[in-house]
Amino acid sequence: MAMIGLFGVFIAFIFFLIYQCFFLCKKSHNLLSLKNWPFLGMLPGMLFNIPRIFDWLSEVHEANDMTFAFKGPWFSGTDMLFTVDPRNINHMLNSNFAKSKGPEFKKIFDILGDGIVTADMELWEDLRKSGHALFHHQNFLKLSVSSTTSKLKDDLVPFLDKAAEENIVIDLQDVFKRLMFDTASILMTGYDQMSLSYEIPGYEFGEAADFSEEAIFYRHLKPVILWRLQNLIGVGVESKIKTASEFFNSMFAKIISTRRKEEKSGGKKEPGIDAVTYYMNVDTTKYKLLKPGNDTFIRDVVLSLLLAGRDTTSSALTWFFWLLSKHPHVMTKIRQEIHTNFDPTDLEKLVYLHAALLESMRLYPPVPFNHKSPSKSDVLPSGHRVEAESKIVICIYALGRMRSVWGEDASEFKPERWISENGGLKREPSSKYLVFNAGPRTCLGKHLALLQMKMVAMEIIQKYDFKVVEGQKIEPVPSIILRMKHGLKVTVKPPKEKSTAPAGEQNPSNLFGDVDLISSLPDKMLHHILSFVPTKVAITTSVLSKRWRHVWCKTPYLSFPHLKSSLVFAKP
């Protein structure tokens, strides 16, 4: 009894301390300084700022010369060193702890089992090498392009057309999550989950993934013993991660058993190779630690790839479209570029679109944190000492906003900062732009992700105008993936330019009739006309000839009275 009474007094004391800390935090105007409270450490300051954790961490890093030691509650094992100092990042990426995540990481991310994201040492090396081979396999590359193309054509476009026709509000974040899940699912499991359709079917995978990612975020702040206990008795966010894990297990059990049956009866007939098929037939003489016959192994490897493929790209696209709505001039420039430089076989030509995507992810990185653990004690270039197996957290969100790294305009969205003087893309060192990680554990799907995002962005920008519903609160949810807490509510409609053009000119045959006349003009005359055109004004384009592009303009710079439509030209 005495023990229970003592325990009660102890709990009451803790609550009293927390209350005092919150009260003082509320009164304090200087939230930037991290106060180290007796027993509770710096946790109260951090908990108080959880609703704006990413911006708060950016401010704290800026105020503390980009590195600070976070002290968790006594004996909780949650002390961490936060750093975004590019010198430290560079040091970590080029030393031993670039490869290893450490045992703590595996515990926190236990839902992923032994997938590539959590694995270390020789197992990681086998997963990395085999993953690299898969991502460069011709059939896998073909499948990635064909699945994205068909998902856009068969699902996204009809969905947005219907939303436009009925003028309803849609959550663009949810649309992207479903689209990227279906696409990633075809690529990783060989099955289309068909979660994106106008009826908005139930989407258990999405919920399971979102809950797990939030729970994993909070695990970083709790003593292992506490979240393990919560998990055991199923309370709070931990109850959700348990349900999520059960869902993933049953989903994969079905996929794997169906595929094993198909393999036995001669394999899948469709072209293209998905990750499940690949890992079920992986060459174990080359990759000795991989276990193609073990269902848990297949589940772990493929679940990591599926989550890596869905969550990151859908997050990036959501923030990108929100930024475009705030910066219409960037949208106009992207449209111009698509109309003048579009070549379906070479999306690399869309330099400005690429720059805008990179810039958007600088400010809103889909993976906002990175976690490192040194294998032996070390001193970082900033002078901070780190012990073996200690936790080092790099807040990639904060890194993208450091004025000392990106200049005084660090918080502004400026795709131009990625364009070099010769009009190409500027490269930035990975210690400065860590969005896709760097060093041996660089994101394996970087090129695939950029390709998919360009395809989706182009499809939407070309075909629709969208309007963000006013008054909604846009804020990230505290999670290991940068999602919008309340989604992104928008309405879509066909682009204004198209709808405001004179009716006759919208008819392609009419337009092409005029083009025939124009294309008969001699080169010299075309040059003369071009000299009057002050800028490339591209609204709709079609190829006039191999030499010139025809640009149809709503407010014409030049009109030709003998032609039915007004036409201007821009250099190809």
Ligand code: HEM
């Ligand atoms: C905008 C999109 C993406 C971003 C920003 C991104 C970012 C990252 C980051 C930061 C890491 C390091 C994570 C860590 O070490 O904890 C990573 C790793 C990884 N990513 Fe991505 N990723 C993206 C898309 C993709 C896609 C589409 C795939 C594949 C389908 C993919 C596959 C992977 C894999 C397999 C790893 C583990 C690499 C390793 O540990 O060796 N990623 N990614």
